Every structure is written in C-alpha cells, then in structure tokens.
Amino acid sequence: MPVTTNTKVQSGIQDINQEFKEREVQAKAKELDIPYVNLLNVHINSDFARFLSQEDSEKANAILFMKIGKKLKLATSDPDSAEVKALIEDLKSKKYEISVSICSEESVKSGQKIYYKEQYKKHEEIENIIEEKDLGTYVDEIENLSKLEEKIEKSTYDVALNYIQVGGFKTNSSDIHFQPEEKNVHVRFRIDGVLKSVFKISLEIYEGITKEIKQLSNLKLNVTNVPQDGQYSFVVNKRKINVRVSILPSHYGETCVMRLLDSQKTFVKLEDMGFEGESLKNLQEAVNLPHGLILITGPTGSGKTTTMYSMLQAIDTNEKKVITIEDPIEYNLEGITQSQVNPDVEYTFSSGLRAILRQDPDVIMVGEIRDLDTAETAAQASLTGHLVMTTLHTNSAIESISRMVNMGVKSFILAPALDLIIAQRLVRKLCPNCAATKAITETEREHMQLSLDSIQNKGLQAPVIPNELRHPVGCDKCSETGFMGQIALAEVLKFNQELRDLLLEDKPMPEIYEYIDKHLKMVTIHEDGILKVIEGVTTLDEVYRVAA
Ligand SMILES: [Zn+2]
Known part of the structure; x- marks a missing residue:
C-alpha cells in the first residue's frame, strides 16, 4: 500500500533528523558537564504534573522525569536560562533536592504530554498508592505519633501527607482534622470517637499539604473563600482507603477535615x-x-x-x-x-x-x-x-x-x-494493656446503685457493685489515650x-x-453503660459522656 510506505519513509526521515538533534544535545551535555537524557518514547508518570505546573514547565522548557523520595530529576533543553534557575530555586524552597539533566526540545515536548493526560484524568479518581515496601518504612518510622511532627517538617508535601494518612490509618482514626491557628496548625485524629491532639505543623507546610489534598480530590486550588468537598483514595497494605475531604474557610485560613473509610473493613459480629x-x-x-x-x-x-x-x-x-x-x-x-x-x-x-x-x-x-x-x-x-x-x-x-x-x-x-x-x-473500651484499678468512691457507688435499683424494679437481675473500678492510664499500645476500640x-x-x-x-x-x-x-442505654462499668469494660466518665 503506497500510503503506508510513504508514511514509513517520512517517519524514517524524522527519526534520522531527530538522531542528529539528539547527538547535538549530547555534545552540549559534555561541554556543560551535565547528564544527557532522552525522554522520547519514555513513559513519564503523570503524577509529576502535581510538582511542576504546565505553565512553569512551558515557561522553563523543563520537565520532571523521575522522583525518588525528596529527589526530583529535572530535564530541560535550556539549562542556563533564568526561568530554569528560578524553577530550581522554587523547588528547592519546597524542600526538594534537584538534579538537572539536559535533553532535546522534542524530549521536553514529549514529556509535557502528561499535562494533556491529566485533562482526561480530571474526573477520574486519582489513587495515591503506598506500596507495601514503602508502607514498611512508613510504619517503622511512625513509631509514635509525636515523632511524626519532626518527620513531617522535614518532608516534601506529598510525603508529609502520606505520613499523616498512614498515621491516621495505623491508629484506626476515623477522621483527621487540620485546624489553622495564629502561628501554626493543630492536627488532631479522631480515635475511638474522641479527638486526640497529635501535633502542630507550620502554616507553610500546611499550605503545601492542603494543595496536595486539593489536587488529589479535584478541588479548586486557587479558591479559598468557599467550602469545598471532594474525595480521593489511597491504598495502604493492599487496602483501599477512601478519603472524604471537607474544606472550610476560617479565620486563620482553610480548615480541612479528612474522613478515612476503609472500604474493605469487615464488620464485627x-x-x-x-x-x-x-x-x-x-x-x-x-x-x-x-x-x-x-x-x-x-x-x-x-x-x-x-x-x-x-x-x-x-x-x-x-x-x-x-x-x-x-x-x-x-x-x-x-x-x-x-x-x-x-x-x-x-x-x-x-x-x-x-x-x-x-x-x-x-x-x-x-x-x-x-x-x-x-x-x-x-x-x-x-x-x-x-x-x-x-x-x-x-x-x-x-x-x-x-x-x-x-x-x-x-x-x-x-x-x-x-x-x-x-x-x-458508643463508648471507648479501656485499654487492656494499661488499665488500673482504684477504690470506688461513695458518689460513684450512689450513682451506680440508682441504675441497679431501676434494673431490679423491672424484674431483672442486677449485679453487685465491686469495691474497685478500672480507670484509663495510657501506654504505647493505645496512643497514650488509655482506651482501645x-x-x-x-x-x-x-x-x-x-x-x-x-x-x-x-x-x-x-x-x-x-x-x-x-x-x-x-x-x-445508661443502665447498659453501668453494667459495662461493673464488667470493667469502660468507665463511668465514658458513660456520662455519651448518656448522662
Ligand atoms: Zn494502653
């Protein structure tokens, strides 16, 4: 077929021309003493569009082609330009380490295809996958929540978000709350129905994390004065966790609440x-x-x-x-x-x-x-x-x-x-690892007796009030809350x-x-609570908290 042959010949010519161009770039790389890279026909992870906007990429004729932890590899056809230098400074200010390679203009154009793919992806769910090997590292590093704070301040925004997500998952939190205050941002996890203060992060890193969250859940980045809702998911330990995101404008900036829903959760009997x-x-x-x-x-x-x-x-x-x-x-x-x-x-x-x-x-x-x-x-x-x-x-x-x-x-x-x-x-159950007993007070005994009398009046059998009640203490296993489940x-x-x-x-x-x-x-409900206090499962305070 003539048409096919013709096209083949044409593409052959293009290939030869391109080869000459690539050789020129290789020579320039030698001269400048920076690595050369050919990105033609290379698949570039479209996630990189999150670290370098289309606008910046076009301005600087540059593209990100690899990311290992905090290290970003940037390829540009114009390594000496002011735009590239400004871009490198900007990425460094976001705590990335940058290494620069030189490539042909065609390589840059080929790499920029990720931005067009992004357009298609807009309405799909973007999954943020934490590989099992990475999870091991995360879990090891998150020894306890207080250490997270330090890690997060030193991380890039995407890694910081992963630490927070995995931290939430690991502690069985149902929600993650970010609350901006005058000087920093208060991060709290809802564990077993109760908010627990985890750490504070700087306003600067919070801004980066919010952008990360907004991008993942397809929310408008530049809009900060109206509430926005969205969702995305991440996979941890082969479990898909759906995240429902709610962002609300507040006095010191946007507050963000993430609800974590484990789609493979099995329900207890x-x-x-x-x-x-x-x-x-x-x-x-x-x-x-x-x-x-x-x-x-x-x-x-x-x-x-x-x-x-x-x-x-x-x-x-x-x-x-x-x-x-x-x-x-x-x-x-x-x-x-x-x-x-x-x-x-x-x-x-x-x-x-x-x-x-x-x-x-x-x-x-x-x-x-x-x-x-x-x-x-x-x-x-x-x-x-x-x-x-x-x-x-x-x-x-x-x-x-x-x-x-x-x-x-x-x-x-x-x-x-x-x-x-x-x-x-719902009441929290005492942590079996650290709960301690204390002698019952007269007031506690009186309160409990009222419920037991009522149970007896219904013709049901009531247990005897013990002389000691169990109380929460706090240990490593229960994130220092004294409760578990x-x-x-x-x-x-x-x-x-x-x-x-x-x-x-x-x-x-x-x-x-x-x-x-x-x-x-x-x-x-209240009587059932008193019975569960006598069984040592929960505390009187917990019962009063939910059913006074
Ligand atoms: Zn404990």
Whole structure:
C-alpha cells in the first residue's frame, strides 16, 4: 500500500533528523558537564504534573522525569536560562533536592504530554498508592505519633501527607482534622470517637499539604473563600482507603477535615459490638424475620451504620436478596446490592425505595428516614413481605415512636409494621494493656446503685457493685489515650401485640411509655453503660459522656 510506505519513509526521515538533534544535545551535555537524557518514547508518570505546573514547565522548557523520595530529576533543553534557575530555586524552597539533566526540545515536548493526560484524568479518581515496601518504612518510622511532627517538617508535601494518612490509618482514626491557628496548625485524629491532639505543623507546610489534598480530590486550588468537598483514595497494605475531604474557610485560613473509610473493613459480629443477653437475642432473631421494620436510632457518631452493616452481614445473602439505598455508600458489602442517593437525577430515599421494591428484594436497608414519604413507604414495604432496616436521628427507643407519629405516619401502618427499635451510643473500651484499678468512691457507688435499683424494679437481675473500678492510664499500645476500640451501649425495644394495640388505639405517649417501663424489661442505654462499668469494660466518665 503506497500510503503506508510513504508514511514509513517520512517517519524514517524524522527519526534520522531527530538522531542528529539528539547527538547535538549530547555534545552540549559534555561541554556543560551535565547528564544527557532522552525522554522520547519514555513513559513519564503523570503524577509529576502535581510538582511542576504546565505553565512553569512551558515557561522553563523543563520537565520532571523521575522522583525518588525528596529527589526530583529535572530535564530541560535550556539549562542556563533564568526561568530554569528560578524553577530550581522554587523547588528547592519546597524542600526538594534537584538534579538537572539536559535533553532535546522534542524530549521536553514529549514529556509535557502528561499535562494533556491529566485533562482526561480530571474526573477520574486519582489513587495515591503506598506500596507495601514503602508502607514498611512508613510504619517503622511512625513509631509514635509525636515523632511524626519532626518527620513531617522535614518532608516534601506529598510525603508529609502520606505520613499523616498512614498515621491516621495505623491508629484506626476515623477522621483527621487540620485546624489553622495564629502561628501554626493543630492536627488532631479522631480515635475511638474522641479527638486526640497529635501535633502542630507550620502554616507553610500546611499550605503545601492542603494543595496536595486539593489536587488529589479535584478541588479548586486557587479558591479559598468557599467550602469545598471532594474525595480521593489511597491504598495502604493492599487496602483501599477512601478519603472524604471537607474544606472550610476560617479565620486563620482553610480548615480541612479528612474522613478515612476503609472500604474493605469487615464488620464485627453483633456479640462483639457490645450487645448481650436479651438485646443480642432480639437482634439476632430480628435479622431472620421474613418481614418487619427495624429502626436503629442515635445521634451522629453513635455507630448506627456499623450496627446496621453488622446486621446485614448476619443475613444469608445466598438465600435472600438484599438491596440498600445509602447516602453515601460508606463500605462495600459482599453479596449485597448497594445504591447511592443522587438528588441530581431525583434518586432520593423515597423514590429510590419505590424503585428498589420493583427489584423483588427480601431485605431492604434505607440509610436514613428523614421525611414522611420515606417513613410511610418503608413501613408499608415491611407490611408487604419485606424486612426493612433503617436509621432515625433520635435519642432513645421511646422517642423514635413519637418521632414517627409526629412525622405523620398513620398508626394503623406503623403499629403492625414495627418489630424492633435499637437506640445506641458508643463508648471507648479501656485499654487492656494499661488499665488500673482504684477504690470506688461513695458518689460513684450512689450513682451506680440508682441504675441497679431501676434494673431490679423491672424484674431483672442486677449485679453487685465491686469495691474497685478500672480507670484509663495510657501506654504505647493505645496512643497514650488509655482506651482501645469502642463498644455499643444499647437499649433494645421489642414490640409485642399489647404495645402494638396501645399504639393502634392512639393512646397518649406517657401511657405507652409507662407500659414499656412496667412490662417490657428494657434495659436503658445508661443502665447498659453501668453494667459495662461493673464488667470493667469502660468507665463511668465514658458513660456520662455519651448518656448522662
Ligand atoms: Zn494502653
């Protein structure tokens, strides 16, 4: 074919011309005594676009082609130019070590392709992969959190961010908070539900880290006066961690909060979450019900979602079809169809729930009930042969009934639908490595006795108050917090026919409360907490913190 031959000849000529050009550059390299590099047909990591902007690259006819730790290798066709010198100074000021090579203009142009690739990548997720070999180094270096501070100040911004991310992952933190203050930036990790001050970093390094975070999550770099939300992920130890980023303008600059979500997190069994005795039995029975409505309630951060996921995991997904509608999907569960609310296409909790019902599911999980429409659809679905699980933002099991009634759910739908209401809080568990015992005080004893009396009045057996209680100390293993992991304090209200009848007859709420108190033997959240203090699992302070 003539056309093909022609092209071949042409490209052959170009190759020869290029070869001459490359030889010229090689000679110049010898003359200047700097290394020569040919970047034609070399694949350059598009991540380098983060360290050298397209504008700077074009201005200086330079491209980054390699990065090893803090060392950056720069190739330029014009090593003596003022632009290149300015660029080198700028990179050095960001704590990089720079080595310069000379290359042809064509090499620079070829390397600049990464900027065009970046355009395509814009809407994709950028993954920041920490190789296993690197992780070893990071983990070794992060012996304890206080040493991180020093490392971070000496690192390049991308490495600094990796230290912070891996530090967060290693300490099982759910969130990383950056709070700019007058002179520096306060970094805190939320460990087991409580913020822990980790270290302070300079405003300068924080600015670099924020840019790094913004670039990874596709946020606008030059915008600092409006809130921005985004996400990205990093892989550590072969686990993909999704990071949800929230940036907010504040008095001393942008505050940044990163939520770490381990997509491969496995959920502990219900019995390991703190549910015990009658409560545990009720939960285990409920997940096997053919139909019904299960409400899980509590304030933000009370572990509702975790309980719901653990319950879903207890369902045999070979025999049952499970579909969820969530906002957002926090964790991926095997064998379950998960969907995410998307108001842009009008896929809301209520419209989504109707769509899901057409998919013939056995079990439906609705992330949250926020309006009457969703509440009624969920209740109706449970009356037509589906097991529906959902969460509600209330403080107690009893309050959930009145919330549903006040929302306007008709009692003839609600009463037959409701099976179980779980209200919960999370408390930190004492670190088994360092907890110490102290003699109980008179005040502590009095407080605890009140709860035990109440438990006894319900006809339940109450334990004896011990003479010593366990207290937190702090050691290496628990990041000096004295606590390790969390456990749920719960009240579980199981509906019987009498309770349904009272609801159906629209009896006043106080009468319904009285019935529950007198007849249903329900241990309250606070009482459950006191029992767990007696077991030595947590402390009175923790119980008062979440359920006064
Ligand atoms: Zn400890």
